[in-house]
Structures are given as C-alpha cells and as structure tokens.
Amino acid sequence: MKHNNIEFDTYFKNYPDANGYFGKYGGAYIPDDLKKAMQEITEAYFTICKSAKFINELRRIRKEFQGRPTPISHLERLSNKIGNGVQLYVKREDLNHTGAHKLNHCMGEALLAKYMGKKKVIAETGAGQHGVALATAAAYFGLECDIYMGSVDIKKQAPNVARMKILGANVVEVTHGLATLKEAVDAAFEAYTREYKDAIYCIGSVVGPHPFPMMVRDFQSVVGIEAREQFIEMTGELPDAVVACVGGGSNSMGMFSGFLNYPVDIYGVEPLGRGTALGDHAASLTYGEEGIMHGFNSIMLKDENGDPAPVYSVASGLDYPSSGPEHAFLHDLGRVKYDVINDDETIDAFFELSRLEGIIPAIESSHAVAYGIKLAKKMGKGSILICLSGRGDKDMDYIIEKYGIR
Numbered sequence: 001m002k003h004n005n006i007e008f009d010t011y012f013k014n015y016p017d018a019n020g021y022f023g024k025y026g027g028a029y030i031p032d033d034l035k036k037a038m039q040e041i042t043e044a045y046f047t048i049c050k051s052a053k054f055i056n057e058l059r060r061i062r063k064e065f066q067g068r069p070t071p072i073s074h075l076e077r078l079s080n081k082i083g084n085g086v087q088l089y090v091k092r093e094d095l096n097h098t099g100a101h102k103l104n105h106c107m108g109e110a111l112l113a114k115y116m117g118k119k120k121v122i123a124e125t126g127a128g129q130h131g132v133a134l135a136t137a138a139a140y141f142g143l144e145c146d147i148y149m150g151s152v153d154i155k156k157q158a159p160n161v162a163r164m165k166i167l168g169a170n171v172v173e174v175t176h177g178l179a180t181l182k183e184a185v186d187a188a189f190e191a192y193t194r195e196y197k198d199a200i201y202c203i204g205s206v207v208g209p210h211p212f213p214m215m216v217r218d219f220q221s222v223v224g225i226e227a228r229e230q231f232i233e234m235t236g237e238l239p240d241a242v243v244a245c246v247g248g249g250s251n252s253m254g255m256f257s258g259f260l261n262y263p264v265d266i267y268g269v270e271p272l273g274r275g276t277a278l279g280d281h282a283a284s285l286t287y288g289e290e291g292i293m294h295g296f297n298s299i300m301l302k303d304e305n306g307d308p309a310p311v312y313s314v315a316s317g318l319d320y321p322s323s324g325p326e327h328a329f330l331h332d333l334g335r336v337k338y339d340v341i342n343d344d345e346t347i348d349a350f351f352e353l354s355r356l357e358g359i360i361p362a363i364e365s366s367h368a369v370a371y372g373i374k375l376a377k378k379m380g381k382g383s384i385l386i387c388l389s390g391r392g393d394k395d396m397d398y399i400i401e402k403y404g405i406r
C-alpha cells in the first residue's frame with residue numbers, strides 16, 4: 001500500500017534508516033561516550049535479537065510468562081448505547097502480565113541485557129507501569145534494577161511504587177523541575193552516562209536516541225500483529241479504524257505497526273489536559289514544533305526559550321513534551337491522524353467502560369476509549385478497534401480522591 005509516496009509494503013525495511021532516521025526525525029544526539037554505548041546496543045540488537053535462539057526464547061516467555069496472546073473484546077453494551085451500528089472492540093493489553101503493554105518491550109530489552117552480559121537495567125517511569133514492567137523483567141532475569149521517578153508521580157501512583165519495591169527494584173526519587181516524567185528521563189539518562197559499561201538503559205517508550213525508537217517499536221509490534229489476525233478471525237474483515245493513546249508512543253506504535261500497510265484509518269490520541277494553553281496539556285504532535293530532546297529529533301512542545309515546555313495531563317504516563325520520531329514522521333505523512341481528548345472526556349470514558357463493560361481502564365488508555373466513542377458517533381457505521389493499553393488499578397486511589405465515585 002502506498003501513501004504520500006511512501007511504499008508501506010517495504011516500510012519496516014526502510015524505516016528507520018541505518019542512522020536511525022524516519023525522514024528528518026530520529027537520530028542520536030548524544031555525547032561521544034554514549035554513542036559507543038548506543039552502537040553496542042544497535043549491533044547487539046541486529047545480531048542477538050534477530051537470532052532464532054533469541055526469537056524463540058522471547059516467544060516462549062510471551063506465552064508462558066506474559067500470558068500472550070491477549071484477547072480482543074467486543075464492547076457490545078457500549079456499542080449498543082451509542083446505538084448507530086458502529087461496533088467498538090478493545091485489544092486487551094490490560095490482561096498482559098503486570099497490567100499494561102509495557103512488559104512487551106521490557107522482556108525484550110532485559111533479555112537483550114542478559115545476552116549482552118549486563119548486570120543492571122536502568123529506566124524512568126511516569127505512571128509507574130514501565131517501572132513495574134522493568135522491575136518484573138529484572139526479577140525474572142536476575143538483574144539489578146534502578147527506576148527513576150518524579151516525586152509528583154511517586155505520590156500519584158503509590159500502588160505501582162510499592163509493586164516496584166516488592167519486586168526488588170530501587171526507586172530513585174527525582175525532585176527537580178516539575179518532578180514528573182521529563183525530569184525522570186533526564187535523571188535516568190544521567191545515571192546511564194555514568195553506568196553504561198555494566199548497565200543497559202531500558203527506555204520506556206519509542207523515544208530516545210537510535211536504536212531505542214526502532215527496538216521498542218519492534219518489540220511492541222506483537223500487539224498490532226496479534227490484533228490484526230485476531231480481528232480478522234473474529235469478524236472476517238479488517239477494522240475500519242484503529243485508535244490508541246500517544247504519550248511517548250509505544251502502545252500506539254505497536255498497534256499501528258500491524259495496520260500501516262492495510263486500508264485502515266489510524267488515529268493517535270494525545271492528552272489535551274485542562275485546555276490548549278501551553279502548560280495545560282501534553283499534545284506535542286498537535287501543537288508542537290520540530291526540536292531535539294533526550295537525544296532525538298522529533299516534534300515537541302517548547303517554551304519561549306526553545307526548551308521543553310512544562311506539560312500536564314491527568315494521565316501520568318502521557319505528560320511528556322514530545323513523542324517518538326516515528327510518530328512525527330507518520331504525522332507529517334498524514335498516514336496517522338493525531339487528535340486530542342481532554343481530562344473531563346477521559347474521566348467520563350473511564351467510568352463508562354467500567355460500568356458498561358466491566359473493564360476498569362488505565363487513565364492513559366481512557367483517552368483512547370473516549371476518542372473511540374467520539375469517532376463512533378461521527379462515523380455512523382463500521383468498526384473501531386481501540387488499544388486498551390493498560391488496566392486502571394494503579395489509578396483507583398487518585399480517581400476516588402479527585403473525582404469520587406460517580
């Protein structure tokens with residue numbers, strides 16, 4: 001399939017290129033020492049991760065430990081409530097072990113760390129899902145694990161902090177700046193610069209310098225490949241539209257990977273938070289401009305000095321001032337349409353899915369559900385497959401305290 005002169009039949013062979021670029025986005029803007037470390041990871045990825053031994057081991061882990069494949073559920077009561085014939089479905093990454101899609105790339109990254117002879121894994125976390133997933137992978141493979149987390153998120157996502165500690169990880173509190181996801185990435189990168197000989201940085205999304213955006217996408221593509229096959233088996237056809245929320249962009253890139261080369265409309269949903277003013281949202285692809293941050297060139301939200309702008313979202317996992325370079329590329333190409341959902345619409349969808357379907361979604365995933373509902377009302381017919389990236393257990397205390405039981 002061709003879109004805007006890009007041949008999607010061969011897309012995954014051509015993007016990223018050898019230097020990690022998706023068009024003008026991506027690359028590796030990092031100090032020389034770290035360049036060597038990234039080169040080592042890139043070479044290991046292309047040799048180790050493409051070997052039959054690695055692929056078979058990861059396949060076995062996904063089946064026997066993670067519980068894959070995760071199912072697709074038909075949202076019958078929600079579809080009936082919308083009432084215009086559009087059918088909604090969710091890909092259940094909430095049923096992946098640890099409760100979100102993050103374990104898909106963490107098991108891959110930690111398995112690679114083991115094959116490379118590293119002793120430790122380092123990462124940042126926002127909502128705590130990536131931290132929990134990596135702590136789980138570290139426990140599984142017997143690796144040390146340092147997780148950097150902003151103090152605001154530590155308070156907001158207390159159950160996940162407890163889980164990381166129970167799993168044996170060291171949670172390092174980050175107190176500078178807004179003390180949320182961006183600062184946690186800053187701190188984790190600094191630590192990696194000091195420790196790269198013995199450790200591997202297991203980044204939490206399709207962001208960072210090459211090879212991370214490619215590596216995380218490839219490990220997450222299991223979501224989209226499974227989903228396409230399952231949807232066709234279930235309904236006899238492709239969905240008309242696919243929807244996923246976009247923070248850094250890993251669950252969405254995983255989901256979209258399965259559909260880019262098929263005649264399916266694809267939607268990425270960004271957090272509009274409290275509104276369109278800078279500082280009130282984290283919709284980087286919708287409102288941002290080209291810029292370099294955390295070692296990669298992408299589209300980002302900038303303040304008046306050109307630095308990463310302060311961002312906000314009700315979802316800790318979405319409040320990041322940029323998104324992966326591949327999203328920026330797909331945005332400019334127009335192959336994926338990026339749109340926004342605000343906090344209020346998100347919380348409505350959180351309760352709607354819980355009450356009508358018996359599925360409590362993560363606040364991040366609730367953005368995608370809210371958009372799916374909106375889109376269904378507009379479409380009038382057809383089917384929509386939503387990536388339910390995670391479950392809402394981690395958000396329970398926060399929702400009850402801030403919004404009460406509706």
Ligand SMILES: Cc1ncc(COP(=O)(O)O)c(C=O)c1O
Binds near residue numbers: 100250317
């Ligand atoms: C459940 C869930 N969904 C989505 C995200 C956003 O990350 P990404 O855009 O990389 O999928 C997070 C991040 O923590 C998450 O926990």
